[in-house]
Amino acid sequence: MTHRALWRRLFGRRARVGWLHLVVGGALLMPFYLLAMVVVGPLAGDGSPFASVTTQLLSFAATLPLIAAFGMLAPARPLSVAAIRSLGLLVDVRANGGPAAVRPRGDGLAEGPARTRAARLRASGWFTLHLALGGIISGATLALTPFAGLLLVLPFVPALRDSPYGVPELAGRQWLLALMPGVGILSMLALAAVSAACAELLARSAPVLLGPTPADRVAAAERRAADLAVRNRLARELHDSVGHALSAVTLQAGAARRVLDSGRASDVEFVREALTAIEETTRRTVGELDAVLGVLRRGEDEAAGIAGPSLETLDDLLARSGVQVALSGDGDLAKVPDQVSREAYRIVQEGLSNALRHAGAAPVTLRLSVLDEELEIVMENPLPPEAPAVRPGGGRGLRGVAERSILLGGRTEAGPHHGKWRVVARLPLTGGRLPAARGPGDENAHREDHRDGNGR
Structure with a gap:
């Protein structure tokens, strides 16, 4: 792997979007974490949970079952899918090493809430993984970023070594002080590498855990079938009403033209009747056409409400x-x-x-x-x-x-x-x-x- 490719893996757009997605997961983790600390702190005998690393780790462990339980709720899957799509976490890296391309809408993720138990379990697994990794990366980012900054400037600012944030033991060890900026840089590189790996894990597991289940595919097929039935019905309505009107108008217009060509003044009344019939036929057909097109404009769900003509109006059709x-x-x-x-x-x-x-x-x-x-x-x-x-x-x-x-x-x-x-x-x-x-x-x-x- 070239240096440019390694840099893109650690700090490119995909890595930055992945880190942002993990930070969102860390933010979503906080309410569960604070709730767990309220319970774990007194049980551990620690009045201040932030003062004990052990209490914090126990609180984090107790947070995971709470997250998993929340992930079993139906809205958890669309929430996760919306976050992935809005941030563009799912990207396809081309085989030839070209630039990454954001996936289209058809990214293999399920639509709508999880309805079956299997779908909820999978969504809960991804939601828990997202928030757990997000909490780790968010905490590491908050801790390592100022620490790495301190190490970078420590050799050049003696006052920092004697401050509460400094390391007094390094005062007489110049070779160790010279290594501190490198340690700071390596720590940030390690954070970037871990963040990129976690984001890659989330991106690869999303289609597996948030993809459609067999029940989702059946429901989608039923929706497509219903949509096709609506379209076919609208097509039949348009074909029958407009096709009949055009046939009738063509015949009546042709008859009127032939009468006019004959030059007989006595047939003017016939032409008038033909033109009247053409006018009424087109007016009625335009009304039916407007009704069908109105359904298309408002939405196909209203197609079932098309009343349309019936045998009660058959006499008018025949006339x-x-x-x-x-x-x-x-x-x-x-x-x-x-x-x-x-x-x-x-x-x-x-x-x-x-x-x-x-x-x-x-x-x-x-x-x-x-x-x-x-x-x-x-x-x-x-x-x-x-x-x-x-x-x-x-x-x-x-x-x-x-x-x-x-x-x-x-x-x-x-x-x-x-x-x-x-x-x-x-x-x-x-x-x-x-x-x-x-x-x-x-x-x-x-x-x-x-x-x-x-x-x-």
Whole structure:
């Protein structure tokens, strides 16, 4: 090891940050130490604990169980992790000997309080180690720093040798006096070496003792899954509402343009109705878009509170869909639970969007049947005379319909049926039952059921 590398190890940024972290540990140790002295001092028969080194050592030993007990509390782990991250104790030294680089946020440390017994034991071990080493280094720093300073100037200030802080026995021994500055320097180097070693021990043990336990990893995976579910739901809401609106607006605008191109004055009323429908559709869609984006701005935790449209507002959707819809049904839609009703609305909306996109203004038949245990949705529209152009990457509409059904424990079917395109969705009225496990073959068949060659 070169002199420069040794100097960096003892006095570089990593060493300085490590020493500061240890001093913080020594400061946190003091309340426990003072509490232990109050008990140990009278038991040891020493009225003044600071006058006896033995009493101080006993008090320090009695402090460790108190620290370990405090470390078992849940907040001890986030307190330790916050101290490490704020001071930047964890650094990665590059293999090529380059400068140290502060670790990013993903430093292998656990997030949040320790919940399990194993996590608390590990956090308590690191907290005790931090405060114990911090107390030793802090005490050594307070004692050795003025002592080393005294040794450095002792040969040059005779008055210090006769003072209460001096060493009168050295008065006639000049060779010993000449060695005192070297002893002072060596003592500070020894303190720096011990401090760097303690800081390195803390840095290496932190990911082991403060890292996530298996329970923490499971909890993190559940949070990521919940976050992904929220994102998927918001994506479906945006796709269904905006996609349907754009399809309807495109169809109505195209029809109005063709009427204007024909030059027939008698069709002005049709153009007015088309423009009115475009205005109302875009206004309604902007409201839905603002609601979803508002959830993103406020936080994903509020996504569960999105009410959204339901079957109660289905008549308005059909009236402004841009196609002629023949609605029929069996049973009382009022019996459909709110969650199922909202998803059913989105499924119908996506079906209408597909019909507009692929079949133009062809009429659509819609049947809603409330059975004993499920809601059945059947939508049919004529197949287009020519296969529409495939969109890059395929469509996501039927995939979203399938996802909505699966989340409720239902199932969907989509494909040509007697010369028409047919979409069937069956949603359990209980809502929220998980689907049965699928084998590899079933999963492939599921994908084929909900995506055709036209990119629907």
